[in-house]
Amino acid sequence: MQTRKFCFVIHPTSLDDVHRYEPGAKGKGEPIIRKILEWMPAYAAVHVTGVRTPDGRETEGWFVAAPLMPEQMIDFPREEVYERILRAINIGAELGADVAGLGAFTGVVGDAGITVNERSPIPVTTGNSLTIAAGIQSLFRGAAEMGIDSQAATAVVVGATGSIGSACVHLIAPRVKRLILVARNATRLRKFHESIKDQLPCESSYSVDLSAVVGQAQLILTATTSTQDVIEPDDLQTGAVVCELSLPHDVSRRVAQERPDVLVIEGGNMLVPGNPRFERVREPGTEFDLGLPARTALACMSETMVLALENRCEPFTLGRGIDLNRVIEIDQMAARCGFTLADMRAFDAAITPETLEATRRAAALRQAQGDSVGNEMLLK
Ligand SMILES: NC(=O)c1ccc[n+]([C@@H]2O[C@H](COP(=O)([O-])OP(=O)(O)OC[C@H]3O[C@@H](n4cnc5c(N)ncnc54)[C@H](OP(=O)(O)O)[C@@H]3O)[C@@H](O)[C@H]2O)c1
Structure with a gap:
């Protein structure tokens, strides 16, 4: 041939x-x-x-x-x-x-x-x-590594009305308890949610207020066309997993320094x-x-x-x-x-078994001590 x-x-x-x-x-x-x-x-x-x-x-x-x-x-x-x-x-x-x-x-x-x-x-x-297929696999691989029970989890898709995000909504919904859709254009987001909500096999809602809802989620997938950071350290729940597909990236590099308890993964490699x-x-x-x-x-x-x-x-x-x-x-x-x-990676570096173990420990510590106290300690 x-x-x-x-x-x-x-x-x-x-x-x-x-x-x-x-x-x-x-x-x-x-x-x-x-x-x-x-x-x-x-x-x-x-x-x-x-x-x-x-x-x-x-x-x-x-x-x-x-x-x-x-x-x-x-x-x-x-x-x-x-x-x-x-x-x-x-x-x-x-x-x-x-x-x-x-x-x-x-x-x-x-x-x-x-x-x-x-x-x-x-x-x-x-x-x-293939980006969607890889992103979904990456998100749930991350969830398993962090010991998250996906069926009991809340997930957020940022960029939910987009080409990649809208397909991810359908593929994540059967595997979680609750799903929140996020984008900026409220009308398009509402219409999209209305058109699919009856087909989704989990609770679902939508919001244009990213900071208000990302903190409710254990699992986050981002696929936006923003040229600025979209997710900041304070937005995230303790021990959350963020799978990012966006290029340029959506997650602020500050998350790498300030939130050692969060697992960020480049999902499309x-x-x-x-x-x-x-x-x-x-x-x-x-x-x-x-x-x-x-x-x-x-x-x-x-x-x-x-x-x-x-x-x-x-x-x-x-x-x-x-x-x-x-x-x-x-x-x-x-x-x-x-x-x-590919092996997990974020912020230009490999996520090694040691990094993963450190992330799990940081999440457990922060959870045990209450989020804000834990955060202060982790930053020392
Ligand atoms: N890793 C890979 O292999 C790979 C492959 C292909 C594409 N990509 C990347 O994936 C991303 C998405 O591509 P796409 O084709 O799905 O784009 P798209 O169809 O244009 O969708 C973009 C989505 O992002 C939302 N959005 C844009 N800015 C936002 C912001 N600041 N906050 C929240 N939501 C925002 C848009 O809705 P609103 O306008 O209403 O906010 C829309 O829902 C791009 O960055 C692209 O470069 C990566």
């Missing part, structure tokens, strides 16, 4: 990403960097090789940069952003890609991939189906089968720093690789109403191809 190839559109989601992609940018001020990005055309940044399934199927592909920051993707005229994404996909197609994936905000902008797919020379997917290499196109032989451990890729990248490996070069995931059957299907395809959930 002919080897199918893929391309995946990347863009920096933070200044740290810019420095990782282009080490020469270090030392330049943010306004200058934004201006440079405004003028920078799309380019093939990374050649991915060595992706190989346990039964010997292979693929290769390219990460093509559409180098705008998230705020620029939101603020620029939509047609111009579509144009930039399409230029990146065209570069991938010219290199030989048969399917294209949309990374981070390139899959969020406008109608979440529908228009881009219509105008693209090759089928396009947002990668959100997957281990790629074979011996994957992410080589810089401009400096062959040099590894591209994805900001992840070796052999690890985001779930949305992994979805694109899986479609190539399975010879399913089709617009698998598009738009904001995600078909839950597709989530199950891509999860099964990914497992067949040898993709697994």
